[in-house]
Amino acid sequence: MRAIKILERILYAIPIILGVAVVVFVFVRLTPGDPVDIMMGQGGAISSGEIEQLRAEFHLDEPITNQLWYFLRDAARGDLGYSYILKQPVTVIIADRLPATIELAAGALFLALLIAFPIGIISAVRQNSILDRLSMSFAFLGISMPGFWLGIVLILIFAVALRWLPVQGRLDPQITLQQITGFYVVDSIITANGPALWSSIRHLLLPSITLGAAVAAIVARVLRSSMLEVLRSDYVQLARAKGASESLVVVKHALRNALIPTVTVVGLQVGVLLGGNMIIETVFGWPGLGRLVVDAIFNRDFPLIQGAVMVYALTYILANLVVDVLYTYLNPRIAL
Amino acid sequence: MSVTSPTGAPAIAGRRQARLELWQRNARRFLAELGRQPIALLGGLVVLAFILAAVFAPYITAHDPELGSLRQRLIPPVWQQGGAAEFPLGTDGQGRDLLTRIIYGARISLLVGFLTVAISIIAGAGLGAVAGYYRGWLDTVLSRFADLLMAFPFLIFAIAMMAFIGPGFANLILALTFKGWVEFYRLVRGDIMSEKTREYVEAARALGRSHPTIIVAEILPNIVQSIFVVGTLRMGFFIVTEASLSFLGLGIQPPTPAWGSMVAAGRDVMLTHWWVATLPGLAIVLLVPALNIFGEGLRDILDPRLKVQ
Numbered sequence: 310m311r312a313i314k315i316l317e318r319i320l321y322a323i324p325i326i327l328g329v330a331v332v333v334f335v336f337v338r339l340t341p342g343d344p345v346d347i348m349m350g351q352g353g354a355i356s357s358g359e360i361e362q363l364r365a366e367f368h369l370d371e372p373i374t375n376q377l378w379y380f381l382r383d384a385a386r387g388d389l390g391y392s393y394i395l396k397q398p399v400t401v402i403i404a405d406r407l408p409a410t411i412e413l414a415a416g417a418l419f420l421a422l423l424i425a426f427p428i429g430i431i432s433a434v435r436q437n438s439i440l441d442r443l444s445m446s447f448a449f450l451g452i453s454m455p456g457f458w459l460g461i462v463l464i465l466i467f468a469v470a471l472r473w474l475p476v477q478g479r480l481d482p483q484i485t486l487q488q489i490t491g492f493y494v495v496d497s498i499i500t501a502n503g504p505a506l507w508s509s510i511r512h513l514l515l516p517s518i519t520l521g522a523a524v525a526a527i528v529a530r531v532l533r534s535s536m537l538e539v540l541r542s543d544y545v546q547l548a549r550a551k552g553a554s555e556s557l558v559v560v561k562h563a564l565r566n567a568l569i570p571t572v573t574v575v576g577l578q579v580g581v582l583l584g585g586n587m588i589i590e591t592v593f594g595w596p597g598l599g600r601l602v603v604d605a606i607f608n609r610d611f612p613l614i615q616g617a618v619m620v621y622a623l624t625y626i627l628a629n630l631v632v633d634v635l636y637t638y639l640n641p642r643i644a645l
Numbered sequence: 646m647s648v649t650s651p652t653g654a655p656a657i658a659g660r661r662q663a664r665l666e667l668w669q670r671n672a673r674r675f676l677a678e679l680g681r682q683p684i685a686l687l688g689g690l691v692v693l694a695f696i697l698a699a700v701f702a703p704y705i706t707a708h709d710p711e712l713g714s715l716r717q718r719l720i721p722p723v724w725q726q727g728g729a730a731e732f733p734l735g736t737d738g739q740g741r742d743l744l745t746r747i748i749y750g751a752r753i754s755l756l757v758g759f760l761t762v763a764i765s766i767i768a769g770a771g772l773g774a775v776a777g778y779y780r781g782w783l784d785t786v787l788s789r790f791a792d793l794l795m796a797f798p799f800l801i802f803a804i805a806m807m808a809f810i811g812p813g814f815a816n817l818i819l820a821l822t823f824k825g826w827v828e829f830y831r832l833v834r835g836d837i838m839s840e841k842t843r844e845y846v847e848a849a850r851a852l853g854r855s856h857p858t859i860i861v862a863e864i865l866p867n868i869v870q871s872i873f874v875v876g877t878l879r880m881g882f883f884i885v886t887e888a889s890l891s892f893l894g895l896g897i898q899p900p901t902p903a904w905g906s907m908v909a910a911g912r913d914v915m916l917t918h919w920w921v922a923t924l925p926g927l928a929i930v931l932l933v934p935a936l937n938i939f940g941e942g943l944r945d946i947l948d949p950r951l952k953v954q
Contacts, residue, residue: 325796326796328789328796329793332793332794333805336805337809339810340809340810449934453881453933453936453937454929454933454934455905455926455929455933456889457888457889457892457905457909458926458929458930461908461915461922461923462923462926469916469919579798580798580801581798583798584798584804587893588889588893591892591893602804602808605808606804606895611809618801625801626796
């Protein structure tokens with residue numbers, strides 16, 4: 310039964326993915342001028358015969374429905390076009406930058422949960438204590454604070470004033486690291502490269518905190534309120550009445566149930582992590598997908614922007630799908 | 646036996662009077678409730694201060710927000726050595742008074758926030774009301790389109806749209822509202838669907854009132870509070886998104902003072918002149934939490950049901 314529900318959910322995602330591709334296609338059509346005009350804008354004189362030839366090559370001389378069909382067909386084959394600025398297929402460029410972005414997002418999520426869980430739990434157990442009020446005030450600030458500003462402030466404090474952490478990049482320039490997976494922390498561990506591990510973690514710290522701050526704040530708030538709700542419920546009172554220790558009540562009974570809404574919120578935060586990464590990668594000079602897109606925008610490299618937006622949207626849909634599936638495992642009573 | 650027509654002129658005037666009195670009573674109750682929530686009140690006052698500063702900017706500061714002076718570049722804030730009382734928060738890389746630019750920047754932030762929320766509410770609530778009331782194919786089409794837009798993270802969508810249509814104020818509003826209406830659409834659609842089955846709607850229908858009148862005059866007054874609350878809470882989000890876009894160079898373009906682009910410009914000199922990048926951002930860190938605190942206060946007073954959602 311569960312397998313059918315999961316399959317249903319996957320099937321439901323297909324038209325959404327198709328729709329996303331159409332929206333991205335329409336986006337490109339909103340741009341004044343067609344791709345050949347934009348290529349012309351890069352400089353150099355081209356004969357009108359050559360322009361026509363290029364238009365035919367890009368199918369720009371065909372009806373828009375045909376163009377949409379070619380785009381969807383190529384995207385389904387994993388072909389997201391060709392960047393005429395970087396002179397490489399878009400998928401190759403994205404694949405090259407993706408590990409840096411995933412490493413940063415993973416670092417941010419890890420730190421966010423590491424901060425949010427103890428804060429959320431303690432705030433609920435010690436409701437209205439100074440600790441609760443203080444951490445919830447910070448959480449409130451964390452939600453409202455723009456990432457680019459927090460990043461700059463953290464750089465000024467920890468990199469410039471205290472000189473504890475590096476300003477930008479992924480690795481100290483004097484350190485060499487054999488790249489296997491593209492995840493520097495993982496590669497350092499695989500190759501048993503201690504200095505590279507230390508350096509990559511140090512570089513990862515500030516951008517991860519900046520990117521994860523808003524997520525930590527939201528997760529802590531949701532965990533706290535759902536813990537409070539569960540702690541007041543009858544079965545927790547019953548567990549207490551039966552003489553279960555308070556820590557057992559909190560961890561086994563309350564936390565497990567409070568996890569259900571929390572997991573949904575964590576899933577939704579993937580959108581925040583994805584959107585935020587363009588900003589944070591720009592602030593910290595992090596060579597990932599986000600910075601690539603921002604550069605591509607200013608280079609008017611539309612195939613690359615189009616491909617990257619597709620990847621972002623697909624990741625978001627996939628993350629939500631994973632959350633939905635996880636949701637049923639946490640709470641079997643709820644159908645997908 | 647004579648029956649007073651419910652549509653007669655005196656009856657309408659009487660109903661108007663009653664409605665006015667109800668509004669006045671509610672407003673008084675609301676202000677009294679707000680007085681009991683000092684933190685929300687404080688948030689509201691901070692927002693009010695920003696609005697007043699934005700409106701009366703030319704009367705608060707004598708400096709020009711866009712005109713710089715090469716001789717007065719990068720003067721530190723008044724409390725630092727080398728600071729000048731003429732420039733309380735110092736000057737930027739082009740010798741413009743930072744406080745002046747922050748005050749004028751409030752105009753952009755508040756205007757973008759307000760316009761985006763207003764247009765999103767008009768579009769989202771309008772479509773949501775029609776979809777929720779009439780249902781049918783229009784509801785299906787609109788709801789699927791809303792689902793589709795939800796498949797994009799907000800900032801990615803806005804960045805992509807700005808990348809393709811180009812920067813500028815009007816495009817910025819367009820990019821933010823293009824997805825911004827969805828939340829109001831869902832809220833109003835859901836509310837209308839549940840209100841539609843209530844007795845007062847049945848009664849209005851029995852009295853022969855038209856569907857548009859029922860939506861606007863009967864149902865809308867009952868759900869306007871939740872729209873207002875969500876609108877206030879979304880405004881802070883839109884302001885941060887605008888600042889983020891302007892920070893990336895995709896929103897408001899220099900020399901127009903916008904907080905996001907001011908932080909971006911300050912980044913180039915942040916290692917030596919910290920104030921240029923940090924102080925404009927501080928304005929966001931003051932305004933947006935204040936808006937959110939005020940919004941949460943409003944929610945607790947006007948529509949506690951939303952808290953659960």
